[in-house]
Amino acid sequence: MEIAINSLPQLLKGASLTVTITVLSVTFGCIIGLIVGLARLSKNKLLRLLATAYVDFFRGTPLLVQILIVYFGTPILLQDAQGFLVDNYGMPQLISNYAMPRLVAAVIACSLNSGAYIAEIFRAGVQSIERGQMEAARSLGMSPRQAMRHVILPQAFKRVIPPLGNEFIALMKDTSLLSVIGIIELTKSGMLIVAWSYEAFAIYLTVAFIYLVMTFTLSRVVDYLERRLKTSD
Amino acid sequence: MIEVRNLDKSFGKLVVLRDISCHIALQEVVCVIGPSGSGKSTFLRCLNLLEQPTAGEIFIDGVKLTDNDNTINLVRQNVGMVFQRFNLFPHKTALHNVSMGPEIVQKTPRKEAEKIANDLLVKVGLADKANVYPDQLSGGQQQRVAIARALAMQPKIMLFDEPTSALDPEMVGEVLAVMKDLAREGMTMVVVTHEMGFAREVGDRVIFMDEGRLVEEGTPEQIFGNAENERTKAFLSKIL
Numbered sequence: 001m002e003i004a005i006n007s008l009p010q011l012l013k014g015a016s017l018t019v020t021i022t023v024l025s026v027t028f029g030c031i032i033g034l035i036v037g038l039a040r041l042s043k044n045k046l047l048r049l050l051a052t053a054y055v056d057f058f059r060g061t062p063l064l065v066q067i068l069i070v071y072f073g074t075p076i077l078l079q080d081a082q083g084f085l086v087d088n089y090g091m092p093q094l095i096s097n098y099a100m101p102r103l104v105a106a107v108i109a110c111s112l113n114s115g116a117y118i119a120e121i122f123r124a125g126v127q128s129i130e131r132g133q134m135e136a137a138r139s140l141g142m143s144p145r146q147a148m149r150h151v152i153l154p155q156a157f158k159r160v161i162p163p164l165g166n167e168f169i170a171l172m173k174d175t176s177l178l179s180v181i182g183i184i185e186l187t188k189s190g191m192l193i194v195a196w197s198y199e200a201f202a203i204y205l206t207v208a209f210i211y212l213v214m215t216f217t218l219s220r221v222v223d224y225l226e227r228r229l230k231t232s233d
Numbered sequence: 234m235i236e237v238r239n240l241d242k243s244f245g246k247l248v249v250l251r252d253i254s255c256h257i258a259l260q261e262v263v264c265v266i267g268p269s270g271s272g273k274s275t276f277l278r279c280l281n282l283l284e285q286p287t288a289g290e291i292f293i294d295g296v297k298l299t300d301n302d303n304t305i306n307l308v309r310q311n312v313g314m315v316f317q318r319f320n321l322f323p324h325k326t327a328l329h330n331v332s333m334g335p336e337i338v339q340k341t342p343r344k345e346a347e348k349i350a351n352d353l354l355v356k357v358g359l360a361d362k363a364n365v366y367p368d369q370l371s372g373g374q375q376q377r378v379a380i381a382r383a384l385a386m387q388p389k390i391m392l393f394d395e396p397t398s399a400l401d402p403e404m405v406g407e408v409l410a411v412m413k414d415l416a417r418e419g420m421t422m423v424v425v426t427h428e429m430g431f432a433r434e435v436g437d438r439v440i441f442m443d444e445g446r447l448v449e450e451g452t453p454e455q456i457f458g459n460a461e462n463e464r465t466k467a468f469l470s471k472i473l
């Protein structure tokens with residue numbers, strides 16, 4: 001118990017990194033998701049194909065592997081890997097002029113991954129709007145782009161808030177995988193404390209509790225937003 | 234005003250319209266009747282290219298409809314459409330449902346677009362509902378807003394696809410009244426309807442469609458009084 005309380009500051013520091021990475025990734029993920037989601041609905045076959053391939057790849061492979069690819073793969077792709085080094089935490093570090101800062105790699109991997117899920121959320125949201133809405137907009141002379149922007153998307157955004165909230169929560173938990181590239185987020189912070197204190201049960205229970213508080217708060221916020229948006233139309 | 238020549242439309246193998254030709258004059262009110270599935274909606278939707286004809290030509294005000302995007306958007310600004318299920322924009326107030334077209338498509342300044350919208354809501358008898366969202370309006374009120382929305386683009390032609398058939402009986406009258414006013418003001422109208430009373434009173438011409446063909450056309454008196462075609466007679470005997 002005491003060890004849990006004493007290690008709380010360190011765990012909360014990890015938690016704040018977890019939140020930062022999640023918020024950044026979901027934000028970029030939304031931008032990617034909107035573009036890819038709309039591309040999947042495009043009339044252009046090539047665009048549709050590329051978007052589908054993107055979604056299939058990032059949903060069909062483990063996030064853990066994606067993280068490893070982004071972190072270790074990019075310098076190798078740039079043919080600049082000069083070897084590995086084991087850092088203070090026992091984590092392999094790449095030696096390369098292009099070695100990405102871990103945090104950047106983390107956010108890129110998580111953004112690309114959640115972008116794929118969010119693309120599907122947006123696509124489904126747009127498709128859930130009755131066909132008559134697009135027809136009514138088009139019959140007023142709006143271009144497809146105008147109809148999408150002023151009629152379809154505003155309605156779709158309301159409908160995607162609950163699934164977006166779920167994606168946010170899922171990603172927050174998944175960022176624990178970032179421990180493999182030495183990001184000291186919440187889970188990794190716990191692991192480090194356990195490494196010297198040997199109080200695995202108490203520490204991991206505390207870690208779990210902190211995750212729970214965060215995801216619970218988040219789901220309440222989503223509920224609130226959902227209710228507020230419902231009454232505004 | 235509208236010239237249709239040898240219009241065909243198929244969905245895959247399903248042939249929905251066969252060789253339809255007709256002419257609709259300026260200020261004419263044409264009612265289209267026919268059994269369910271005869272292609273009435275599809276015909277109407279071809280007139281503003283919500284459906285692409287498979288073959289044939291349509292001219293609106295002398296402009297040939299093609300699948301060119303610019304022509305489509307331009308023609309649609311001249312052709313208003315009212316749907317069976319209203320299709321109002323649920324995230325916009327009645328006023329903004331109406332002002333949106335001019336504002337977005339014709340780039341009318343907001344204030345001016347809202348003024349146009351307000352005037353139109355007065356015209357359809359809904360001045361007091363300007364700031365209400367569609368889900369708080371009755372079906373009849375929603376359909377009147379939908380008519381105002383289409384009118385905001387100052388169309389030369391109005392298309393109505395069974396505008397009253399999704400309404401409770403007591404609300405049919407208020408919508409028909411607005412349509413009668415429009416007809417009286419000289420709007421060119423094509424109305425798919427089961428309201429034979431309306432067709433008789435307001436229609437200049439009635440078109441009977443069956444199995445994708447234009448089977449018979451004539452004045453309401455001719456069609457309702459002494460139709461020549463057997464299928465027209467059979468259809469009318471069922472609904473009158």
Ligand SMILES: Nc1ncnc2c1ncn2[C@@H]1O[C@H](COP(=O)(O)OP(=O)(O)OP(=O)(O)O)[C@@H](O)[C@H]1O
Pocket residue numbers: 244247249267268269270271272273274275276
């Ligand atoms: N988008 C579509 N794809 C495939 N088939 C369609 C499509 N739209 C209409 N059809 C078919 O075309 C035929 C004619 O439909 P249409 O809606 O024009 O008939 P209608 O005369 O308006 O009937 P109703 O009185 O029931 O509205 C029907 O068999 C219908 O199933």
Ligand SMILES: [Mg+2]
Pocket residue numbers: 273274275394395
């Ligand atoms: Mg129909």
